[in-house]
Amino acid sequence: MENNKQALFRDVLPGGAHWSMKVPKGHTVRFTDLQGGANLSVLFYNPDNLLERYNAPDTLKGQHTFKLTQGHCLYSDMGRVFASIVKDDTGWIDTVSGVANKQKVAEKWGERNYQADRNQWKQNGYDALLVEVAKYGLGKRDLAANLNLFSKVSTSAEGDLLFAEQHSKAGDTIELRFEMDTILVMTTCPHPLNPATDYPYCPVDVSVFQAEPMDNDDECLNSRPENQRAFENNRRDLAPHTAFVG
Template identity: 40%
Template sequence: MKASFTTTIEPGGKWSAYVSKGNSIRMTASGDRANLACLLFHAHQPSERYNMPDTLKAQHTALLTAGHVLMSDQGRVLASITEDTVGWHDTLSGYTTRESIDAKYGVTRYQSERNDWLRNAEQNLKVELFRHNLTVRDFTTPINFFSKIVCELDGAMRYQGQDTAGKSVTLRTEMDLLVVLSNTPNPMDPGSLYPEAAVELVITDAAPIGEDDLCLNHCGENRRAFENTWNAHALMKGAY
């Protein structure tokens, strides 16, 4: 995928692919209430994958935006957020299930509604995992791009709507990755209608990392994670 690649994930849709190191993945929402659940895995060693607790505690944050990195459980950087016109991406609320979608939007089934049935993140993500020889044991907490979940001082979590139409967020891949995506509602979205925002993906070559890189310099933990990533790549160069 070194050349430019474009696809659109329609509401309820899912997508997965291997994306090599050194690419930019720009995700752009076509409307409001967009929510793109995302799982990331090291393409060659999928036991290494996005780790939500390590990502948040290392960067002292409960949300993701430009300058943040997505860390693995090995203390390495899977991807960096290089650009973001949204400003807040949810890391905490998890994913929708068949039961939660049925309860909120009404029961639909493929047998009766065909492609108009309302999908959920859990089933979408698991289907894509199976396609890459992974199982339910590999399922973990996703990032919910475009959604804003606020944590109050008493620990309560609250969904806060934000304008997402035309907004985008860009990831730079720091490893060869398996990227798994589901365009399904945020589990805390209070809306009574299933969201209708498609998300466009554009994958291109990323610019090289410079010493002034926003993600590299965000905090000391980020620089150490990048160094861990670069060292691992240097030691295993040509192994795959």
């Protein structure tokens, strides 16, 4: 996507914050790490059927990968594509580490509360996601495995999870092209494996653009045969809503 293309919407999500919005099909959301070292935990839901949400196991096994990056798709648990990763400056999106809860954040960085510390309190990713999904009538049982944009977690030969510090640099962007109407849930709370001494407040710019139409040579469409089948499921799901002229 051209960097000078006019954004339809833009806002900055501060570090340690949370937010959500409905992204219509045919739009691209560009996330930009403004300072370096950001983490953006995200979830996806179908606004017309909240039982349909992002499915991490299907996304990974369908594309034969442990990580996600440019060229990959994000599957729903009904075999459709929520979004395609059309750009990833970081080259590695964490798929397996989840988010930290209140206890983990308190043990690592100490406790602060909003009443005393306002915007400098130490929010945790689990509660942040719960607050956002509650806006749509969802709760704890609806929290699926999330993605952590701008974060990299690899494995050692012994199977240990290894967090890559400063994986994302200031100005790095990740762009998701949405292939169906989607509720996008976000939090900039720190990654659960981040070893930083001080609680990291890393803001992320969120910008929405009209997406370019997908063509037959699209990288995400063609990177795996499973992706082509998932896009076909998207097409079939839209068919009943299309007015046919006989």
